[in-house]
Amino acid sequence: MSKNKNPLTIDATNHAAEGGLLNRRLFLNSALATTATLATAGAAYGQDFIGEGQEDWLLYPGTSTLPYGDRSRFEVESVQRFIHDYSEEFLALRMSTYVSRTPLDHMLGTITPSGLHFERSHQGIPDIDPNQHELVIHGKVRQPLKYDIEALENYPTVSKFYFLECSGNSAVLLNDEPTDQSVNAIHGLVSGSEWTGVLLSTLLDETGVGPDAKWIICEGADNGMMHRSIPIDKALDDVMIAIRQNGERIRPSQGYPMRLFIPGFEGNTSIKWLRSIYVSDRPAMSIQETSKYTDMMPDNKSLQFSLLMDTKSVITRPANTMSLKRKGLYEITGLAWSGKGKIARVEVSVDGGKTWADAALEEPIQSKMLTRFRSPWLWDGSPAILQSRATDEFGRMQPTRDEHIAARGQNHIYHYSAIQSWGVGTDGEIKNVFA
Amino acid sequence: MYLRNLLTLVALLAVAGVANAQSRFGEPATQEDIDKSFWTIFPDGEFLPDGEGVAATGRDLFEVNCHICHNFPGENDPVKDEIGKLFGIKDKSGRTNLQQTIGSYWPYSTTVFDYVRRAMPLTSPMSLSNSDYYALTAYLLYENGVIEEDDVMNKDTLPKVEMPNKDGFIMAYPDVPEKYKAKP
Numbered sequence: 231m232s233k234n235k236n237p238l239t240i241d242a243t244n245h246a247a248e249g250g251l252l253n254r255r256l257f258l259n260s261a262l263a264t265t266a267t268l269a270t271a272g273a274a275y276g277q278d279f280i281g282e283g284q285e286d287w288l289l290y291p292g293t294s295t296l297p298y299g300d301r302s303r304f305e306v307e308s309v310q311r312f313i314h315d316y317s318e319e320f321l322a323l324r325m326s327t328y329v330s331r332t333p334l335d336h337m338l339g340t341i342t343p344s345g346l347h348f349e350r351s352h353q354g355i356p357d358i359d360p361n362q363h364e365l366v367i368h369g370k371v372r373q374p375l376k377y378d379i380e381a382l383e384n385y386p387t388v389s390k391f392y393f394l395e396c397s398g399n400s401a402v403l404l405n406d407e408p409t410d411q412s413v414n415a416i417h418g419l420v421s422g423s424e425w426t427g428v429l430l431s432t433l434l435d436e437t438g439v440g441p442d443a444k445w446i447i448c449e450g451a452d453n454g455m456m457h458r459s460i461p462i463d464k465a466l467d468d469v470m471i472a473i474r475q476n477g478e479r480i481r482p483s484q485g486y487p488m489r490l491f492i493p494g495f496e497g498n499t500s501i502k503w504l505r506s507i508y509v510s511d512r513p514a515m516s517i518q519e520t521s522k523y524t525d526m527m528p529d530n531k532s533l534q535f536s537l538l539m540d541t542k543s544v545i546t547r548p549a550n551t552m553s554l555k556r557k558g559l560y561e562i563t564g565l566a567w568s569g570k571g572k573i574a575r576v577e578v579s580v581d582g583g584k585t586w587a588d589a590a591l592e593e594p595i596q597s598k599m600l601t602r603f604r605s606p607w608l609w610d611g612s613p614a615i616l617q618s619r620a621t622d623e624f625g626r627m628q629p630t631r632d633e634h635i636a637a638r639g640q641n642h643i644y645h646y647s648a649i650q651s652w653g654v655g656t657d658g659e660i661k662n663v664f665a
Numbered sequence: 666m667y668l669r670n671l672l673t674l675v676a677l678l679a680v681a682g683v684a685n686a687q688s689r690f691g692e693p694a695t696q697e698d699i700d701k702s703f704w705t706i707f708p709d710g711e712f713l714p715d716g717e718g719v720a721a722t723g724r725d726l727f728e729v730n731c732h733i734c735h736n737f738p739g740e741n742d743p744v745k746d747e748i749g750k751l752f753g754i755k756d757k758s759g760r761t762n763l764q765q766t767i768g769s770y771w772p773y774s775t776t777v778f779d780y781v782r783r784a785m786p787l788t789s790p791m792s793l794s795n796s797d798y799y800a801l802t803a804y805l806l807y808e809n810g811v812i813e814e815d816d817v818m819n820k821d822t823l824p825k826v827e828m829p830n831k832d833g834f835i836m837a838y839p840d841v842p843e844k845y846k847a848k849p
Binding site for chain 2 (some may be wrong): 372378451527530629648
């Protein structure tokens with residue numbers, strides 16, 4: 231391993247694939263990553279006032295603590311969720327915006343702050359008084375029961391790290407031409423959190439479930455009463471009634487005071503503001519599982535209850551709408567996830583998929599949760615196409631866009647999980663491209 | 666004797682406890698609790714309420730309650746189409762050659778009643794009567810070419826309406842059929 235501090239003298243043994251992709255262990259074993267920031271000069275202090283040259287925040291006491299913490303004022307404007315620019319006419323009729331996307335390009339690690347978690351509602355965020363909210367479990371059960379938030383807090387809880395992704399995420403990549411949008415606008419309908427709640431199986435054990443129970447039908451307490459049908463085998467597996475996100479009570483936009491959380495399934499099924507679970511022998515065939523959230527295939531048949539999220543990954547930096555200011559060493563990093571289990575492998579290419587190098591996966595690698603990957607890359611200033619390709623522990627590998635379209639056509643919106651390509655020009659500008 | 670009675674009493678209380686409180690912290694749900702929170706209508710018509718309506722009544726209700734956001738048949742305000750195109754076949758525009766209108770895509774007639782009643786009008790769902798919702802359902806089905814103008818929709822007739830695309834769906838749980846899987 232080279233100890234040389236000049237990244238441009240990295241020798242051939244460090245290269246893992248064409249185009250300047252370097253061995254994933256390089257950052258761990260050398261001083262390369264830190265040398266650029268070490269050369270700051272010491273301040274020149276005056277004779278009498280030894281604090282001369284120190285910034286104000288060193289010379290004056292800081293502010294008091296707050297009961298609930300804020301971000302730095304320098305972050306408020308620059309780090310925000312992406313909200314599509316709807317027309318005034320549209321908003322006037324729809325009353326409010328119902329979707330926001332996580333700023334993936336500002337995220338490192340795998341946890342999305344609750345205030346930056348993507349949001350999707352169909353008729354707005356309800357302002358629910360928890361003292362007037364109950365979850366009723368009924369239908370094909372031995373005894374119908376109801377639980378309020380205080381009751382749920384008494385049960386043993388589980389806390390798990392899970393991703394949540396809207397199955398409409400990345401759908402713009404099914405367009406005929408690539409759009410000039412940021413990674414946030416294209417892929418921001420995915421986030422990762424610690425979710426805490428009561429396993430649904432704990433409550434269904436109390437109500438009892440009849441032998442003909444095949445589905446549960448879950449309804450929310452929002453305007454429009456969103457409802458979905460969930461297969462009973464999943465309901466009795468790892469589904470929880472979530473009451474906390476990242477340690478605190480879940481926020482109104484995430485389903486306060488209680489939501490269904492279905493690990494690995496399309497986000498729409500994790501019914502927010504949950505107030506009714508009907509144990510059923512058949513699905514409801516609600517609008518969200520017939521007219522919406524069904525996927526028309528090339529033979530004009532539509533997939534229904536395509537609930538499981540595929541293996542997917544995306545490079546979040548460098549990515550579209552960013553630019554490379556100089557030749558030299560970069561870290562390519564991004565997120566990978568699978569609705570079925572753990573991420574086993576992520577490969578990175580900078581030559582549009584001709585050659586691939588294994589990326590380093592950051593621990594912990596958790597089932598149905600975002601996994602961070604990293605690859606060092608030495609950019610020599612020539613055009614490049616950056617791609618990542620994830621494989622989960624069941625061998626489910628991300629297809630190319632062409633492979634996705636060959637099997638599924640372009641006449642659908644949901645469950646697009648193909649490889650994303652970021653094209654880098656000689657000027658360092660990065661574009662969303664199809665490759 | 667006293668001890669035996671006491672033991673019997675304790676045993677009886679224990680049995681009563683098991684019978685009435687099999688939940689550690691939950692409460693028994695009453696029919697009233699269930700009726701308030703559960704609005705699902707099944708494709709076979711289970712849980713459809715009493716009441717009935719026809720398309721002509723539905724058209725009048727549509728004009729007052731729905732037209733502010735949705736086009737009438739033949740109208741093509743693009744903002745209203747973006748909010749929700751209810752009639753006819755969607756235009757071929759880019760990739761969204763999606764024919765998801767009621768007449769061309771929806772597999773079950775009951776879904777129309779279920780959705781409109783639970784979610785519409787946007788600013789005041791559940792503000793109309795069940796007969797009004799039957800009338801709106803009749804209007805939507807009639808203008809989508811599914812039923813005749815004079816067909817009365819109620820809990821007996823609505824589930825019997827066959828939708829043109831009823832066979833257009835394939836079960837993808839627990840797994841998507843092999844032919845639709847992208848092959849890397």
